[in-house]
Amino acid sequence: MTRGRARDTITSASPGTPQRRKGTNTVTEQLPPDVIAQLTGMDPAITPELVATSWALLKPFHDKVGYNAPKVDRDLAYGDHERQRLDVHASGQEAGAPVLVFVHGGGFVGGDKHVPGTPMYDHIGAWAVRNGWVGVTITYRLAPEYTWPSGAQDVAAAVRWVRDNIAAYGGDPSRIVLAGHSAGCVHVASFLAGHATAGQDRTGQDSGWLDGVRGAGLLSGFYQVPDGAGRGELEVVYFGGRPSAEVSTLPGLLNSGIPLIFAVAERDPEFIHTQAAGLTAAWFARKGTIPNVIFSEGHNHISQIGSVGVDDLALGAQLARFVNRVTEP
């Protein structure tokens, strides 16, 4: 007799007794219904309040699960700018492991790979390590000083760094998966669409820019940049007045041979859903199938990425399945 049991069947965590066995991810973490209700009850607009409130709701669960990989090397330079830095999260025991490179959001003008005293975004690195991968979290140059295609260029530079250096951390440079959230998703998509060298003389450019990239997770971002009045304030800051056809990634993504998985949060703001609907229509028209879109039930734009490690079925478990599949040796 157990009214409460249905809720418990995929929850084993209780306070103070983390139940993960080392090296396994049993997908047991789940948030309680009252937290989900609060996360979905807020106005979906992406405001500082949404960020603060969502993370405040999630932090106790991250504290319980833990968000520090056994070995974290911070602020490694993948370029000359002070924002061209990355952290490597590892077990110290891997060799030849898949590598997950995570690119944070922040509206093109903010955000960081690591906010001390919070799980942001060490929790992605720790979760990668629990899955048997090496995790890399990167920071990149910001608008208004650095505009399109600086994000794509920084992703490209970080990928080069990973290819050149990750073996020393137990990672396999030929098995890299990228994941970006929000503006970070836009940068990853922009990289995949070939924008890193946009407008440049390609003579002498690295021709193997995609080498080792096995797939990408594009999480709550956008793929078609509106023209004119439809372009949002922060999009104007990053893309300027460049035409949609130049800066949108959808055509490039459809042409790309890289396996992709997408995600949208149930309570993402409407423009993200609009983008996902447009993506689905364009993808279907081109490929005859719908794209693989994870619908992060019970989450808003912020809590979706915050859910990784504490609400496995919202995003993390599906993303992990994808990473494991595309990095099969």
Add this chain to the structure above:
Amino acid sequence: MTRGRARDTITSASPGTPQRRKGTNTVTEQLPPDVIAQLTGMDPAITPELVATSWALLKPFHDKVGYNAPKVDRDLAYGDHERQRLDVHASGQEAGAPVLVFVHGGGFVGGDKHVPGTPMYDHIGAWAVRNGWVGVTITYRLAPEYTWPSGAQDVAAAVRWVRDNIAAYGGDPSRIVLAGHSAGCVHVASFLAGHATAGQDRTGQDSGWLDGVRGAGLLSGFYQVPDGAGRGELEVVYFGGRPSAEVSTLPGLLNSGIPLIFAVAERDPEFIHTQAAGLTAAWFARKGTIPNVIFSEGHNHISQIGSVGVDDLALGAQLARFVNRVTEP
């Protein structure tokens, strides 16, 4: 150091040692990559060969996990016809548990709730019980003898039976979730769209036909029946020449207040993807969000439903999350 470890992180099963603890679903079951490769490598057309080959590939894994609930009551009559029968799967220890009612596929002209000596579809009932629910698997009348809306009527009659009888099996008649696969999906959708009383004098009809139904999983079915030459052979057998506007469920689903989750298999035939793309567009136009569509990566039309219990992240885990959420007391 483990090249093979990524694959193992969400796999704990090894031959002969099922690792599920009673009453928990730790989402650990995963199929090996070579099986996934075979399932996705086949022609996606829904043929007897696809059915036989897919189930043959899955059966050893079901044999290992087990697909018999502790208590199975078979062939209970929910109507006078010999096909109006259902099986109840229970632990014998529940009280007030959510109830999952599963409606099998079979192209409107075939299929059964239970094929002796196989996991079909006892595995759904056993999985429901492992999740702490009561499982109900139903069979229904078939075309060509019984045509539209007989499927919707049989779902309605089965739901009535569940409301009246399930408490004796530990189920809560106010917490019912329906799930249908393929033609069974069409019947569940048809029930939700109100077709059970289509064309009848509604005087004296049961007004509480949806009572207790908290949500539905619509798995690899279709929602808009094509007119004219676009209508498939089996659709003609079931729907006859009735116009699309009369027999399609999409308008009714969009009007329904019942929470819905959908699923499409990566290797579903194109017409299923076409339907999902159309659903996404119509849903977005009406609601401003995309629908919750589980993309069953690595599966075909048959193995998608066969994956439940042996490849949890393909469908079962997301479906379970939905069932638990909509049946919160």
